[in-house]
Amino acid sequence: MASLYESQGRYAEAEPLYKEAKEIDAKVLGKEHPDYATSCNNLAVFYYEQGRYAEAEPFFKEALAIRAKVLGKEHPDYVTSCNNLALLYNRQYNRQGRYAEAEPFFKEALAIRAKVLGKEHPDYVISCNNLVLLYNRQGRYAEAEPLLKEAKEIYFFGHKVREK
Numbered sequence: 001m002a003s004l005y006e007s008q009g010r011y012a013e014a015e016p017l018y019k020e021a022k023e024i025d026a027k028v029l030g031k032e033h034p035d036y037a038t039s040c041n042n043l044a045v046f047y048y049e050q051g052r053y054a055e056a057e058p059f060f061k062e063a064l065a066i067r068a069k070v071l072g073k074e075h076p077d078y079v080t081s082c083n084n085l086a087l088l089y090n091r092q093y094n095r096q097g098r099y100a101e102a103e104p105f106f107k108e109a110l111a112i113r114a115k116v117l118g119k120e121h122p123d124y125v126i127s128c129n130n131l132v133l134l135y136n137r138q139g140r141y142a143e144a145e146p147l148l149k150e151a152k153e154i155y156f157f158g159h160k161v162r163e164k
Contacts, residue, residue: 006046018043034077037066041081044088053088060085073108074116079123082109083130090134099138106131125151 002017022039029035044059064081071078086105089098110127117123128151135144 018046032070034070037063079109079112102134125154
């Protein structure tokens with residue numbers, strides 16, 4: 001119901017349902033269960049999408065910590081949490097400009113995706129692009145360029161292979 005209300009712009013009705021789901025998961029499953037981490041992440045995304053970054057951050061961090069402990073750092077959900085926290089810090093309209101905090105999370109997501117999925121996987125290209133955007137916003141073009149070239153080669157090579 002929470003996501004339905006959110007998609008309809010009924011935020012005041014969605015928020016208590018996201019909170020309730022998180023509380024139920026904590027009570028029934030415990031605070032170290034992957035579903036509880038997902039509830040934390042869902043609430044964080046809800047806040048993030050409304051620009052309520054300060055409210056989103058602790059829930060993104062909690063989801064990340066749980067997923068690292070319970071699922072391990074090579075699990076896709078852990079990588080999603082790394083990416084979500086980095087996006088929060090790197091948010092284009094985030095006046096805090098917390099680029100130094102975003103960078104290690106983007107790099108970690110990139111490294112894990114390279115190791116687990118391989119450098120030809122679309123998610124690896126997305127991680128390259130995220131780091132490129134971070135570097136571009138800081139004027140670090142020399143660091144962005146090789147990543148952009150790599151992502152471009154993978155993207156276009158992948159399309160050529162599928163066309164055959």
